Amino acid sequence: MEEKEQKKGKNKYSIIIPTYNERLNIALVVYLIFKHLRDVDFEIIVVDDGSPDGTQEVVKQLQQLYGEDRILLRPRPRKLGLGTAYVHGLKHASGNFVVIMDADLSHHPKYLPSFIKKQLETGASIVTGTRYVKGGGVHGWNLMRKLTSRGANVLAQTFLWPGVSDLTGSFRLYKKSVLEDVISSVVSKGYVFQMEMIVRASREGYHIEEVPITFVDRVFGSSKLGGSEIVEYLKGLAYLLVTT
Amino acid sequence: MKHVLKILTILVAISAFWIGLLQASIVPRSHTWLLPIYFIVSLGCYGLLMVGVGLMRFPTCPQEALLLQKDIAEAKVFLKQNGVDVGSD
Ligand SMILES: Nc1nc2c(ncn2[C@@H]2O[C@H](COP(=O)(O)OP(=O)(O)OP(=O)(O)O)[C@@H](O)[C@H]2O)c(=O)[nH]1
Ligand SMILES: [Mg+2]
Numbered sequence: 001m002e003e004k005e006q007k008k009g010k011n012k013y014s015i016i017i018p019t020y021n022e023r024l025n026i027a028l029v030v031y032l033i034f035k036h037l038r039d040v041d042f043e044i045i046v047v048d049d050g051s052p053d054g055t056q057e058v059v060k061q062l063q064q065l066y067g068e069d070r071i072l073l074r075p076r077p078r079k080l081g082l083g084t085a086y087v088h089g090l091k092h093a094s095g096n097f098v099v100i101m102d103a104d105l106s107h108h109p110k111y112l113p114s115f116i117k118k119q120l121e122t123g124a125s126i127v128t129g130t131r132y133v134k135g136g137g138v139h140g141w142n143l144m145r146k147l148t149s150r151g152a153n154v155l156a157q158t159f160l161w162p163g164v165s166d167l168t169g170s171f172r173l174y175k176k177s178v179l180e181d182v183i184s185s186v187v188s189k190g191y192v193f194q195m196e197m198i199v200r201a202s203r204e205g206y207h208i209e210e211v212p213i214t215f216v217d218r219v220f221g222s223s224k225l226g227g228s229e230i231v232e233y234l235k236g237l238a239y240l241l242v243t244t
Numbered sequence: 245m246k247h248v249l250k251i252l253t254i255l256v257a258i259s260a261f262w263i264g265l266l267q268a269s270i271v272p273r274s275h276t277w278l279l280p281i282y283f284i285v286s287l288g289c290y291g292l293l294m295v296g297v298g299l300m301r302f303p304t305c306p307q308e309a310l311l312l313q314k315d316i317a318e319a320k321v322f323l324k325q326n327g328v329d330v331g332s333d
Contacts, residue, residue, distance in 0.1 A: 027319070058328065058329055061327060065327065136303055138302070150298035150302070241248045
């Protein structure tokens with residue numbers, strides 16, 4: 001049945017974008033999504049955590065422009081974290097597929113068609129964007145950032161055998177039912193969350209495919225993840241070793 | 245099976261093999277005693293090598309940053325014309 005629906009092109013994609021102080025980025029990213037997804041049925045769900053910079057005002061202006069049925073604003077009163085933001089957005093998703101992406105333009109909407117195409121070709125349950133294959137790449141990282149990224153990746157590949165090349169990337173397309181299933185068993189926070197999602201999905205035997213993406217470090221706004229990232233990462237790795 | 249058990253199983257298998265070697269003393273014991281150290285050292289070397297190779301071949305995409313700037317400029321023009329506030333940031 002699912003097969004038939006796909007042939008008729010009846011798929012709907014719900015794009016969940018969590019935001020915190022992204023007033024400029026959210027407008028740009030919405031424009032680019034509409035530009036690159038012309039013949040696709042989709043909705044954009046913005047989960048804003050009460051950004052003080054007026055992100056929600058901009059989203060309302062975007063609703064005026066593109067329609068309230070295409071852009072859904074599902075705010076929360078205060079900053080409650082990324083993981084629960086996805087759960088919150090997912091509750092309001094009406095598509096049979098869900099895309100998760102960042103608002104900060106590190107995840108360029110021009111790759112959305114290749115996610116969708118890959119899913120249609122392979123029937124995968126998850127398509128994940130990877131920066132570490134041919135055609136992918138990163139821009140704007142200094143040597144230290146590259147070093148930690150490579151180190152983290154080698155550790156994870158050696159000990160976890162996750163079956164995907166980019167664990168902490170969070171630009172992904174999921175079958176909605178699969179996302180609901182996986183997200184309910186995930187407990188980590190921060191960006192270990194992304195790693196736990198994909199490792200659990202891989203352990204549960206879901207079909208995961210990868211597409212190359214490029215990642216340009218954020219131009220506007222500031223980073224929300226900080227502090228003892230390395231320690232958090234190592235804890236997350238140990239946690240995944242004993243629980244998956 | 246929890247993943248850590250898989251790894252432990254492999255470690256146990258390797259240790260069993262090592263103890264076997266010690267008992268059989270086909271190779272001189274003094275050599276066999278050093279094997280775990282060789283194992284750990286080579287594991288470390290492998291890790292460092294992988295990180296090093298990964299760093300040297302780190303895929304970068306400077307042209308993407310330029311393309312993104314164009315996209316941003318284009319988006320700003322369109323959004324401004326259509327009453328979306330993209331002024332200050
Ligand atoms: N709703 C919500 N969104 C958040 C929260 N924290 C971060 N975000 C959003 O999640 C996305 C990723 O956050 P970033 O700050 O870009 O994290 P990052 O990509 O690891 O760090 P950068 O180097 O700054 O790009 C962005 O769209 C943020 O606006 C939060 O607590 N709540
Ligand atoms: Mg980012």
